[in-house]
Amino acid sequence: xxxADLSRVAQNAATAKAITGEWDYPGFxxxxxxxxxxxxxxxxxxxxxxxxxxxxxxxxxxxFVTMLVLLNFVNGAAFxxxxxxxxxxxxxxxxxxxxxxxxxxxxxxxxxxxxxLVRFLHQDLxxxxxxxxxxxxxxxxxxxxxxxxxxxxxYLDPWCTIRFKLRDGYVVLVRQTDSFIxxxxxxxxxxxxxxxxxxxxxxxxxxxxxxxxxxVKWGAPPKVDHVWERIKVVAKQDLSVAVLDxxxxxxxxxxxxxxxxxxxxxxxxxxxxxxxxxxxxx
Amino acid sequence: MKCQWxxxxxxxxxxxxxxxxxxxxxxxxxxxxxxxxxxNGPACPQCANSQPGYEQNEDTVAAATRGGYYQQYxxxxxxxxxxESSLNNKKLERDDDFET
Numbered sequence: 391x392x393x394a395d396l397s398r399v400a401q402n403a404a405t406a407k408a409i410t411g412e413w414d415y416p417g418f419x420x421x422x423x424x425x426x427x428x429x430x431x432x433x434x435x436x437x438x439x440x441x442x443x444x445x446x447x448x449x450x451x452x453x454f455v456t457m458l459v460l461l462n463f464v465n466g467a468a469f470x471x472x473x474x475x476x477x478x479x480x481x482x483x484x485x486x487x488x489x490x491x492x493x494x495x496x497x498x499x500x501x502x503x504x505x506x507l508v509r510f511l512h513q514d515l516x517x518x519x520x521x522x523x524x525x526x527x528x529x530x531x532x533x534x535x536x537x538x539x540x541x542x543x544x545y546l547d548p549w550c551t552i553r554f555k556l557r558d559g560y561v562v563l564v565r566q567t568d569s570f571i572x573x574x575x576x577x578x579x580x581x582x583x584x585x586x587x588x589x590x591x592x593x594x595x596x597x598x599x600x601x602x603x604x605x606v607k608w609g610a611p612p613k614v615d616h617v618w619e620r621i622k623v624v625a626k627q628d629l630s631v632a633v634l635d636x637x638x639x640x641x642x643x644x645x646x647x648x649x650x651x652x653x654x655x656x657x658x659x660x661x662x663x664x665x666x667x668x669x670x671x672x
Numbered sequence: 673m674k675c676q677w678x679x680x681x682x683x684x685x686x687x688x689x690x691x692x693x694x695x696x697x698x699x700x701x702x703x704x705x706x707x708x709x710x711x712n713g714p715a716c717p718q719c720a721n722s723q724p725g726y727e728q729n730e731d732t733v734a735a736a737t738r739g740g741y742y743q744q745y746x747x748x749x750x751x752x753x754x755x756e757s758s759l760n761n762k763k764l765e766r767d768d769d770f771e772t
Contacts, residue, residue: 510737513680558683613745654737657681661741664682 506653559603675703
């Protein structure tokens with residue numbers, strides 16, 4: 391699905407790389423479906439252009455070798471030079487197009503997670519209330535990059551805040567923040583050549599809250615994993631809010647981890663938080 | 673008679689539509705939308721998911737998901753002494769980024 395084939399709302403979201411606003415369930419579901427289809431097209435294009443770029447590198451090398459051979463013949467330098475120049479131009483265009491299509495791609499894992507989350511919970515949503523979202527799909531940009539120490543950078547990406555109301559009047563707020571650490575280590579090998587190696591670490595933190603419609607006495611706390619989860623009840627004004635935090639950690643070499651917390655586990659967090667509601671609400 | 677099938681996961685509520693018949697597995701009344709046909713007769717999504725030969729649809733998958741959460745986390749109210757102490761931890765009650 392190309393950008394022109396998307397609805398106007400989806401076009402705006404894909405161009406701005408953000409989903410901000412208030413939605414009803416069918417509209418939000420449709421928007422996510424369109425964005426996922428668009429992202430699949432973009433991913434396929436990135437793949438094709440990468441292949442073209444690799445072929446261009448091969449052609450470039452071949453043209454260079456041919457140019458060296460042709461230098462020994464009359465007028466060979468002109469032909470060889472023209473061929474090599476053409477190959478270089480082709481390579482530059484292929485790299486530019488590959489970079490451009492890479493920039494247009496959206497984070498697939500994030501869209502899939504959101505889509506699954508709303509699909510799991512759509513029957514629980516208050517049909518009269520809207521789903522409020524502040525979602526940033528721009529990924530790791532230079533604005534989010536901070537230097538920690540030389541050759542080590544961190545990125546803080548609070549990319550998702552989603553809020554919706556359940557049928558029984560409780561409001562659910564889910565927020566996800568991803569933090570990345572990029573570390574590059576450089577060393578000299580026996581020949582004196584510099585070799586560098588990059589490692590990426592990612593930590594995803596999901597905070598789920600349920601806000602009661604009126605002051606309530608929360609029930610017993612649910613089962614939590616004491617290593618990766620924290621549960622608490624916070625009081626603000628006359629309301630007490632149940633909060634469950636959970637962390638996930640990922641590690642990959644060379645590129646930023648694309649793994650993300652599965653929607654099923656986020657629903658599990660909400661399920662446990664909702665089990666704290668007073669009995670009449672369950 | 674109304675359909676007794678509970679819809680939803682976090683705030684389950686009975687479907688409430690007019691029932692067309694009963695589930696051959698558990699006997700609860702079910703409407704046409706929540707009836708799944710199979711070798712043992714009409715069944716509710718939960719029974720259809722647990723019995724072989726029934727076709728699977730969105731409701732049977734939702735029923736399986738809900739069953740999975742009940743199995744994994746237990747019924748509401750389950751907690752250990754350790755969980756209780758973590759809730760009473762005063763340090764955890766500070767939350768500056770609170771938002772409603």
